[in-house]
Amino acid sequence: MTKVSAFAAMERGGKLEPYEYELPPLGKEDVDIEVHYCGLCHSDMSMLNNDWRMTSFPFVPGHEVVGIVRAKGDDVRSLEVGDKVGVGWHCGSCMQCHQCLGGDQHLCGDSQYTIVGHHGGFGESIRAHWSWAIPLPDGIDMSKAGPLFCGGITVFNPIATAGVHPTHRVGVIGIGGLGHLALKFLNKWGCEVVAFSSNPKKEQQILDMGAHRVIHSKDPKALKAIRGQLDFIINTTNVALDWNAFMKTLAPKGTLHHVGMVVEPFGISALDLVGGEKSVSGSPVGSRVLVSKMLEFCVRHDIYPTVEEFPLEQCNEAFEHLEQGKARYRIVMKVKD
Amino acid sequence: MTKVSAFAAMERGGKLEPYEYELPPLGKEDVDIEVHYCGLCHSDMSMLNNDWRMTSFPFVPGHEVVGIVRAKGDDVRSLEVGDKVGVGWHCGSCMQCHQCLGGDQHLCGDSQYTIVGHHGGFGESIRAHWSWAIPLPDGIDMSKAGPLFCGGITVFNPIATAGVHPTHRVGVIGIGGLGHLALKFLNKWGCEVVAFSSNPKKEQQILDMGAHRVIHSKDPKALKAIRGQLDFIINTTNVALDWNAFMKTLAPKGTLHHVGMVVEPFGISALDLVGGEKSVSGSPVGSRVLVSKMLEFCVRHDIYPTVEEFPLEQCNEAFEHLEQGKARYRIVMKVKD
Numbered sequence: 147m148t149k150v151s152a153f154a155a156m157e158r159g160g161k162l163e164p165y166e167y168e169l170p171p172l173g174k175e176d177v178d179i180e181v182h183y184c185g186l187c188h189s190d191m192s193m194l195n196n197d198w199r200m201t202s203f204p205f206v207p208g209h210e211v212v213g214i215v216r217a218k219g220d221d222v223r224s225l226e227v228g229d230k231v232g233v234g235w236h237c238g239s240c241m242q243c244h245q246c247l248g249g250d251q252h253l254c255g256d257s258q259y260t261i262v263g264h265h266g267g268f269g270e271s272i273r274a275h276w277s278w279a280i281p282l283p284d285g286i287d288m289s290k291a292g293p294l295f296c297g298g299i300t301v302f303n304p305i306a307t308a309g310v311h312p313t314h315r316v317g318v319i320g321i322g323g324l325g326h327l328a329l330k331f332l333n334k335w336g337c338e339v340v341a342f343s344s345n346p347k348k349e350q351q352i353l354d355m356g357a358h359r360v361i362h363s364k365d366p367k368a369l370k371a372i373r374g375q376l377d378f379i380i381n382t383t384n385v386a387l388d389w390n391a392f393m394k395t396l397a398p399k400g401t402l403h404h405v406g407m408v409v410e411p412f413g414i415s416a417l418d419l420v421g422g423e424k425s426v427s428g429s430p431v432g433s434r435v436l437v438s439k440m441l442e443f444c445v446r447h448d449i450y451p452t453v454e455e456f457p458l459e460q461c462n463e464a465f466e467h468l469e470q471g472k473a474r475y476r477i478v479m480k481v482k483d
Numbered sequence: 484m485t486k487v488s489a490f491a492a493m494e495r496g497g498k499l500e501p502y503e504y505e506l507p508p509l510g511k512e513d514v515d516i517e518v519h520y521c522g523l524c525h526s527d528m529s530m531l532n533n534d535w536r537m538t539s540f541p542f543v544p545g546h547e548v549v550g551i552v553r554a555k556g557d558d559v560r561s562l563e564v565g566d567k568v569g570v571g572w573h574c575g576s577c578m579q580c581h582q583c584l585g586g587d588q589h590l591c592g593d594s595q596y597t598i599v600g601h602h603g604g605f606g607e608s609i610r611a612h613w614s615w616a617i618p619l620p621d622g623i624d625m626s627k628a629g630p631l632f633c634g635g636i637t638v639f640n641p642i643a644t645a646g647v648h649p650t651h652r653v654g655v656i657g658i659g660g661l662g663h664l665a666l667k668f669l670n671k672w673g674c675e676v677v678a679f680s681s682n683p684k685k686e687q688q689i690l691d692m693g694a695h696r697v698i699h700s701k702d703p704k705a706l707k708a709i710r711g712q713l714d715f716i717i718n719t720t721n722v723a724l725d726w727n728a729f730m731k732t733l734a735p736k737g738t739l740h741h742v743g744m745v746v747e748p749f750g751i752s753a754l755d756l757v758g759g760e761k762s763v764s765g766s767p768v769g770s771r772v773l774v775s776k777m778l779e780f781c782v783r784h785d786i787y788p789t790v791e792e793f794p795l796e797q798c799n800e801a802f803e804h805l806e807q808g809k810a811r812y813r814i815v816m817k818v819k820d
Contacts, residue, residue: 245735253735253760384753398582398590401762408753416721416745419765423590425738426763428756 152269185210208267234295312336489606522547545604571632649673
């Protein structure tokens with residue numbers, strides 16, 4: 147049995163406190179990873195508050211992990227002890243269904259999630275199936291790479307797989323943990339990048355991160371002024387905006403793509419879609435191979451999240467900072483150098 | 484001046500009656516077409532009733548025209564007098580905007596529509612810009628080809644351009660004028676074809692037209708039984724169905740595509756899209772070149788609408804037959820042999 151020191155909430159919405167748990171013997175397809183850094187994602191807060199009715203307590207958050215393989219099961223052939231890896235929302239997939247066989251392990255119906263029924267990266271170690279312990283490319287900065295494994299791949303996935311071309315004019319709604327990475331990716335993807343934000347104070351930072359223009363996301367006049375101009379929009383927010391107005395900003399054949407979990411119905415009808423041959427779509431994180439391709443793209447273009455680092459011991463302060471909407475733009479916990 | 488004998492409604496919802504109008508001199512990019520056959524589409528009824536607030540009276544319906552070029556303007560180089568052609572919803576596009584230049588003339592913002600501000604095919608002649616007078620391929624049956632130019636291309640467009648593969652399992656909702664053509668196309672496209680109909684009496688006909696299975700579109704149990712199984716769905720109806728239930732019938736990465744004008748909001752949210760990487764999309768008819776490709780596909784596979792023929796003089800009976808939901812499956816007016 148291996149003991150793991152971590153930080154856990156004992157109850158819904160509770161403060162995190164030091165917590166120790168024991169891991170069962172290592173499965174033959176699993177790896178144990180010594181955590182060095184771990185990002186803090188909005189989903190950690192949703193899970194802490196049991197918003198999705200699938201949290202078990204004690205709850206150890208953290209699903210944007212980078213670290214070093216310290217043990218591996220007998221059947222793990224593609225990783226060695228000492229390898230630098232990252233783990234995101236997924237820590238396992240069945241590897242035998244059509245989705246897994248087809249390369250879409252992130253859409254496997256029997257996936258395991260890093261912080262659902264498992265303890266996450268706010269501790270000295272996590273365990274994952276080898277398939278989702280993803281090797282870091284040489285030269286990547288471990289202290290900033292964590293957020294790429296959830297926030298990063300979530301916005302990289304539609305850019306890479308939904309037909310975004312370098313000649314496109316692309317909008318990003320909501321410039322937070324996910325949105326700021328979308329700006330950086332899209333800028334290097336070659337696109338004209340239009341940021342939608344409701345916070346005018348962020349404007350200069352948004353331009354510095356790669357946007358060519360900033361538009362107030364709740365200003366009907368501003369939305370009207372760019373009618374018919376955008377080829378693709380990525381929505382990273384989970385708030386109810388005027389989606390009909392955003393549909394009108396799309397050019398013919400344009401797509402409004404949601405990665406934010408807007409629970410309220412969009413209020414759109416065939417009238418918003420048919421005439422201009424438009425689409426509304428959505429996606430979760432991204433496939434196993436696409437994460438690797440994204441990491442290579444990041445190294446090639448020197449793309450990292452803009453991070454604020456907290457030592458793991460200050461994890462409650464980090465949660466507060468996030469909850470108050472102060473994160474600029476992604477929080478990373480330093481667990482071990 | 485050329486005189487044209489036709490049938491027109493003098494007021495909203497009125498009966499059609501013999502009507503004669505004069506055409507101005509032929510424009511140098513236009514052609515006059517002697518009408519031989521003309522399909523009757525639901526849009527003709529919507530226009531007759533001024534549902535879309537864009538009808539002018541006297542109103543001559545008909546936008547699924549096949550006939551023979553009998554005069555052409557000086558600048559028309561791609562057609563000759565005597566050519567067999569068809570005309571659908573569009574009778575002109577600006578030919579100079581990005582959509583036109585890009586091959587998407589059907590998305591041109593300055594398009595002209597055959598029965599909007601123009602007199603349609605329920606008469607001895609119509610006029611169109613050369614670009615939308617589309618040559619019929621050799622060997623096509625003129626008496627049945629009309630409905631391909633609106634109903635046909637409307638369902639062929641998503642099949643041909645939205646990534647439908649022969650290995651896909653595809654659903655068609657609503658087996659009427661559009662839906663029955665979708666079944667025939669999809670069968671020859673190589674797909675597994677699942678028809679959704681609310682009329683059990685049509686079942687054998689639906690199977691005969693190329694569906695491999697028929698499911699009652701308003702039976703929640705039947706929809707539940709095929710959860711996660713469809714790669715693509717084409718909705719041809721304009722009624723409010725349980726769209727959340729249909730979204731659940733989609734496999735991961737699946738798309739629900741609307742060609743029917745459902746005016747009520749769909750009631751879907753990010754919850755329906757994100758987890759399974761799904762889309763909702765829509766489209767109008769199809770591009771100029773795609774109509775030609777569709778016609779070739781039809782000749783190659785002997786695909787025609789299932790038609791009921793009425794002489795033009797019985798156009799009021801034809802409208803009644805359509806209104807009563809009795810059309811099996813598309814009405815065609817015979818204007819001239």
